[in-house]
Amino acid sequence: MNEEPPKPAGARRRLGGRVAKGAGLLWLLAISLRGVGFLTTLVLARLLVPEDFGIVALASAVVGVIDILFNVQTSLAIIREREPAKSHFDTAFALNLLRSAATAAALALAAYPVAAFMEEPRLAPVLLALILPAVAAGLTNPYFILYARNLNFRLETQRRLTAAALGSASALLIGFLFRTHWALVASLIVNGVAMALLSYWRVPGRPGLSLVHWRSMFGFGGWLVVYRILQYAGNRFDYFFIGRVLDTATVGAYSVSGQFNRAASGDVVPSLSKALFPAFSQMTDDPERMRQAYLKVQGVAMATALPVGVGMGLLAEPLILLALGPQWGLAITITQVLAPILSLQALAAGSEGVAMALGRTRTLALRSLVFVTSRTALIVAGFAAAGFPGLLAGRALASGLVFPAYNLYLGSRLVGGRLLDPLRASWRSFAAAGVMTAALLLLPDPAYAGMNPLALAGHLAGRAGLGTLLYIATHGLLWRLSGRPAGSAEPILFDYAERLLEQLRTRLRPS
Numbered sequence: 001m002n003e004e005p006p007k008p009a010g011a012r013r014r015l016g017g018r019v020a021k022g023a024g025l026l027w028l029l030a031i032s033l034r035g036v037g038f039l040t041t042l043v044l045a046r047l048l049v050p051e052d053f054g055i056v057a058l059a060s061a062v063v064g065v066i067d068i069l070f071n072v073q074t075s076l077a078i079i080r081e082r083e084p085a086k087s088h089f090d091t092a093f094a095l096n097l098l099r100s101a102a103t104a105a106a107l108a109l110a111a112y113p114v115a116a117f118m119e120e121p122r123l124a125p126v127l128l129a130l131i132l133p134a135v136a137a138g139l140t141n142p143y144f145i146l147y148a149r150n151l152n153f154r155l156e157t158q159r160r161l162t163a164a165a166l167g168s169a170s171a172l173l174i175g176f177l178f179r180t181h182w183a184l185v186a187s188l189i190v191n192g193v194a195m196a197l198l199s200y201w202r203v204p205g206r207p208g209l210s211l212v213h214w215r216s217m218f219g220f221g222g223w224l225v226v227y228r229i230l231q232y233a234g235n236r237f238d239y240f241f242i243g244r245v246l247d248t249a250t251v252g253a254y255s256v257s258g259q260f261n262r263a264a265s266g267d268v269v270p271s272l273s274k275a276l277f278p279a280f281s282q283m284t285d286d287p288e289r290m291r292q293a294y295l296k297v298q299g300v301a302m303a304t305a306l307p308v309g310v311g312m313g314l315l316a317e318p319l320i321l322l323a324l325g326p327q328w329g330l331a332i333t334i335t336q337v338l339a340p341i342l343s344l345q346a347l348a349a350g351s352e353g354v355a356m357a358l359g360r361t362r363t364l365a366l367r368s369l370v371f372v373t374s375r376t377a378l379i380v381a382g383f384a385a386a387g388f389p390g391l392l393a394g395r396a397l398a399s400g401l402v403f404p405a406y407n408l409y410l411g412s413r414l415v416g417g418r419l420l421d422p423l424r425a426s427w428r429s430f431a432a433a434g435v436m437t438a439a440l441l442l443l444p445d446p447a448y449a450g451m452n453p454l455a456l457a458g459h460l461a462g463r464a465g466l467g468t469l470l471y472i473a474t475h476g477l478l479w480r481l482s483g484r485p486a487g488s489a490e491p492i493l494f495d496y497a498e499r500l501l502e503q504l505r506t507r508l509r510p511s
Contacts, residue, residue: 052181054248057255092142093207100138133192143205167191223361230368257334280357298422301349309343341400432474
């Protein structure tokens, strides 16, 4: 049997640099998309009412469940192929067309029964309208995945930002003209159609139709479908539950708060996982290298997610009052409780990429089963015991204890090492976040509700700036006092920050 020669150190460093650059670009993309969505929500929250957001949040949850049922994850199957041929892309395109047709049929059949069950008649037309982006998704060019396979996410960034901008523009236009929840629906439709069209822009390949490789794609994607179904069910159960036992206004506040909360972990984890899967796929023959990379990833994920989540919780009141207005008071409470807790979900950043690279997708399905079971039970039990506050407590316990603990266990099983190694690698992040929290809590507590927007903006900027400086300074000081340990996350973060600043200076420099 011929063995591949070991990759030289230079090649390994180049791969590490490409991973860091790709993950950083994807995270910046996620932040940019969140910014576009945030600005759109900021305007629409003053034009629409919480019930409008609640209707679309419920519809999106239904569409997501149905889409995942038929999603075979063809793009991930192509990434795992050593040398994908045209027949692989043709098979992926055919399977995606079949998926979109099945999704459209399921939405058409489910629209009115779901609306009747939720006792919300406005839900059915929205579900029928969302057939359009579901069909558009099936027409996406599978050759686009070649860029991600080569750790090049620049074109993906351009595509998603353009689609998001077009979707936001359509939402704002309809929102100003008609002040209806259809503004939010229009954004989803335009975004989905634009994503499909732009997948052919500057991409040389054009797919045909074939089913030659359907067995291998189903073989890899089968457990991933189970994983995505369980993951989505766990993430969306609380929306359905709140809509059923409370009202759409509460769902709307919960949904809008979720946009803030996801910035604490939801942007870091997918960005790193998407960049790491192709990279980890090239490390399967070197377990120690994969273990070291996994620990670095966990360190970077916690160093970035923890200050965002903790800061979001501490500054939720001035932030949401300034951005959305006083009618979103419930969203403030939800964000204060959940944003710091959800930052701990960054502990999942590395384990997902490792599991997929090793072909251990069954372990991801089992992880989702544990999560959806515990989260559902804790949310229902919390609501039964103490109403909505109990529901939040159950959600916090599931997301802040059960999910991180199981991810630590899963990571230790996949790469070896000790259970608490990722936490040891992140102790400086926890300490720096503690210093930041203590300093902000010691400041006088102003009456934000009576402030004008300018005063709110001043308080928010001042406290956010102070917290950021304290976190970075404490983190850097502890790293230096620790002897600048090898393999830590700080050099990666500092190097990437320096490169970003250099690029910014270059662009701002007069030509």
